[in-house]
Structure formats: C-alpha cells, structure tokens
Amino acid sequence: MKRVTIPDLARAADVSVSTVNRVLNQPESVRRHTREHVLATAEEIGFYGLGTMERSVRKGRDTHRLGILLQQGGRAFYRKLGSALREEAKRHVQAPVDLRLEYLDDLSPDNVAARLINLSRTCDAVALVAAQHPRLADAIDTVTAVGVPVTALIAPLDARSNVGFVGLDSYMVGRTAAWAFDSMVRQPGEIGILIGNHRYRNQEMNESGFRSYFRENNTAFTLLEPRTTYESAAVAREMVEELFHDHPEICGLFVSGGGITGALAALREATKRKDFIAVGYELFDATRDALIDGTLKMVISHPMDRFARAAIDAMIRAKKSGAGTGTQRVALGFEIYTSENV
Structure with a gap:
C-alpha cells in the first residue's frame, strides 16, 4: 500500500498542508477543533506520522489557551x-x-x-x-x-x-444599593441614577433591582430616569451637574455604570443636602478616596x-x-x- 503522506492527510481532512504541518510542529497555533479533526482523520486513513501527531495534539490538550x-x-x-x-x-x-x-x-x-x-x-x-x-x-x-x-x-x-x-447577581446589587438609600437618607426625595449604557445588561438589571426595592419598601422616594454616561468620565460629570441644576433638592445618586471619576468630581463641587448620599460601583483608588472623604457612602464591588x-x-x-x-x-x-x- 502507498504510504499516506502529509498532502494526502491534508486532502482527506480538507485543510491545507501548512495546517497539517502546524498540527505536527506548532499545535498551539491551531484551533483545538481543527487539531482534533486532523488527528481523527489521520487515525482513519492510517497516516504514517500518527504517533508524532498524537503526541503533538496531546501536548496541546494539556495547555489551556x-x-x-x-x-x-x-x-x-x-x-x-x-x-x-x-x-x-x-x-x-x-x-x-x-x-x-x-x-x-x-x-x-x-x-x-x-x-x-x-x-x-x-x-x-x-x-x-x-x-x-x-x-x-x-x-x-x-x-x-x-x-x-x-x-x-x-x-x-x-x-x-x-x-x-x-x-454578580446584578438584580441583588440594585436592591442592596436601594437599601442603603432607604436606611441612610433621613427625608425621602429624588434619587438620580447614572448608567454607562443600557446595552450592558448588568447595569440594566442593577436599575431593575433598585426600582423593585423601592416599589416594595418605600414609595416616598422618587427615582429619576437614568442618565447615560457612555462609560465616559467627562459625560458623567456633565450628567451630575445637570442633575443638580434640574433637581437642586436631590437626596441621592446611584452610579451604576462607567465614568464614576467624573461623577465624583461633580459631586465634590456640588451644594448638597446634609443627608445626601451617593452609592458607587467597584472599589479602586478613586472610589476608595471618595469613601474616605465622604463623597461616597457605600461602594458595591466585584471580589x-x-x-x-x-x-x-x-x-x-x-x-x-x-x-x-x-x-x-x-x-x-x-x-x-x-x-x-x-
């Protein structure tokens, strides 16, 4: 019988000769699905270098790319x-x-x-x-x-x-943030909400959980329509400034999406109620500093x-x-x- 060569294997597996060579010599450069397909074809047609290919593919299996x-x-x-x-x-x-x-x-x-x-x-x-x-x-x-x-x-x-x-369970994140406002704000009022983008489904669920808590536990608060920051600090700052201009007696702000550094800059400059609180998302240097200086009252974060x-x-x-x-x-x-x- 004629010895089955690399070109024969390439034709049988419907791949290029270079792909077969890479499976033999550089398996990490070939998709796992392709490596396994070429190996199965080699076994089926009796490829002469089957042992070498098995060792090569096995090596690729051991490393998680x-x-x-x-x-x-x-x-x-x-x-x-x-x-x-x-x-x-x-x-x-x-x-x-x-x-x-x-x-x-x-x-x-x-x-x-x-x-x-x-x-x-x-x-x-x-x-x-x-x-x-x-x-x-x-x-x-x-x-x-x-x-x-x-x-x-x-x-x-x-x-x-x-x-x-x-x-995270984003629905529970939103409900936990709402609990913080309900527990810390002495006189219920309007609460602003910032999200990065409604297409980030975790932020959408954050807002859903936030609203569900107040529907169940304290309807005296008014939740304003969320404002979109598009994950931009500059836009977030502008949104917060607009919130205070349009709602000077606002009692709180929930920052559920990106751009929180801009929101913090605007909060530090704003004239706020004494019982105003802000809740942010994710702990890093900027939000840690904001907790210490009182700009934020609580941060919910990924572990x-x-x-x-x-x-x-x-x-x-x-x-x-x-x-x-x-x-x-x-x-x-x-x-x-x-x-x-x-």
Missing part, C-alpha cells in the same frame, strides 16, 4: 481586573494556562465582534466584557460554531448558541481575586466540555465597602 477581551485599558477597574486574571493564570496548577488578554479602546459592536473572532482563532476558549448587540451575537455564533466556547464576564450576553456567564479565579475555571470547564454543552452561569457574592472598612 484562553483569550479574554476587556474594555479600555485606561480605566482603573479594567487594569485591576486584567492584573488579577494574569495572576490567576500564573497560579493555575493543574495545567499551564496560556492567557491572551487584550484591551479594547474602540467599543463599537463591529470592532468588538471582529476582535472576538480574531482572538478565537488561536484560543481554546474565549471570554469578554461587552454590551449586547446583534453584531456581537452573530460573532459569538460564528466562534462557537467552530468549537470555541464563549463566556460573558460582568455583563451577561445572549446569542443563538450557548454563552456562559461569570459575574476581584475570586472573580478572576471563577473566570479562568469557567473557561477551562467550557473548553473541556465543548461549545455545544449546556451554559455555565457563575453568580458571585459581591463586596460592600464603606469608609470604615476600606
């Missing part, structure tokens, strides 16, 4: 999250984790979708923080169709295919180290289970900070 897209690297929260994820990847003991972490400055749906597809080409599993959008849903379906599972971080995402999730550990573990489980298995959803408990425990 994980890709994560985070938002703007200039924002303190995402820098902190990126550091926590990198440290967790280094600490992973069962098998090496090759973490490919990218920051996105352009948050347009087309760019996020394109970067997700590009990252998936060299990863066994991918995760991202993003706003819900049809373009992104299509990209998620494209990625999962070739066997790469997708996990949403912080903000849940939907697509026709399964999308995992690691984050950064536990979040990073849960995210890496969820991605590895998704890789092992495959993109077509049931959705994994991990809801973490959140941390609460005041001036007394920062």
